[in-house]
Amino acid sequence: MVKALQYKRFGQPEVLELVDLLTLEPKTDEVSIKVSHVGLNPMDWAIMGHPEVAPNFGVKLPQTFAYDFAGQIDQIGAEVTDFKVGDRVFGTTMKGAATEQLIASAKEPGLYHTPDFIENDVAPTLAVAGLTAAVALRKAHVKNGDTLLIGGAAGGVGIFAVQLAQLWGAKVIGTASDSTADFLKELGAEQVAYGEGFTDRLKGKGITAAIDLHSFESLNTALELGVKADKMSTVIMYPEHPAGVPTATGGEAIPSDMEMVLTAIGSQQLTVPIAAKFPINDYLEAVNLQMSRHTHGKIVLYF
Template structure:
């Protein structure tokens, strides 16, 4: 037996249970990943809470939980391609990440080799947040010399967007609560309080004007940017639905270019980008982890960790490529 986070009905954190389930194994064309860490995203508990949203992603109850993960391949089925036993990997699997083991069909376009020098907890934070941040900046053609307004700058996506924008040579203003200001300054952003009057506060902070904006939470920042005269094509949203206000650009992680994660991991290895992990929880405390994240006052990412009680030696189901 092994463990997995599952929910049988839609609802809040209380519907999430850690269950003993039959240990899965890789079949033909599949690999099995022994999960070491799973990074949480708002999407995860959004799917568990909202049936209509879950349906958009093909998730039905009973369902597994989580998308981002990192671990090691410990079984390779006959005919599976691209992976070998013992290989460290990170990436995304819909509603299957928060489990001791998950089985993935190959070729697996949302899994990548984990670079040496990047730990599993950090790797498990990268896929959704990193790709979403990259897409939000790409959609507006961010360039050196821009003055960028980032909405939700201290959140899981925001910490990546702020640092990627700084690396691109932009000045970054980030919306946040006052308790987050020092945190944002350490990332290189100039903090500004969100809420009514945002446009006026931004105007005072940047009298020369804002040239681009990325709204990572709702529409407040996008609306402020429009009021400041930023052209709609230079404003992106990631959580405002398909029809954001004023014709600004809606985007998401699926729109990121293929080299985005390689640039992010390269920047981490070079010491140019840090991944703030606000908290780690053992998988048994998944409800507490989701409650903390849903409060939206977390500075950075939240990660679930796994300590397996089963035999952790790599297994071969048939053979590994190259054997």
């Protein structure tokens, strides 16, 4: 038997429970992964709390919670050639990641070898957040010389977007509370407080592109400041976003996006702050902390 964190009905974190599942054997083209760490993302609890959204992600109850994982392959099918027993791997799966055993196709586009320079607690933070940031930057046509406004810059996707944008040659201004100013400064971004007077605080800063990771405040302000919709993107799917602004999801990533993220980490041009790590039994505390949206970096569960 293996433990898994699941929900059998939609709702708030209280619907989550640790259950015992049967151990499975991989098929000829599959691998069995002993999951050690799980990275949390807003989409995890957003899907769990909105049954009208869940079908878009193939969710069928009971659903294993979370989507980002890291671990080690402990079994392979007879036809598998790209992986071997003992390989460290990470990735994302819509089957649900918070389980001690994950069965995945060896051809799964969301399954990656973990480089030696990446620790197991960092690996499960990369797929959803890193790829979503890369797609958002590309869809906003961010380029060298841009001054990019990022709404929600200190969150999980934001820490990747801030650093990748600078690698692309953009100056970054990020929205966050005043208490987060030093954190964003460490990442190389200028902090600006959201809320009343937001537009006035941005006047004269030469904003040329915008990505919103939290609400539509940054997009609406950028539009007011004259930025065109094709120089923006958002990861917020609901409610309806401003006309002409494209949405961005990690599922739209291309192989070179993950290569870019890994290369940047390997060359120490991108760091992934881990805000907190919790044992799987403390899942409720971890999810509630993630939902508060006040952490600086990623939150990780471990078995």
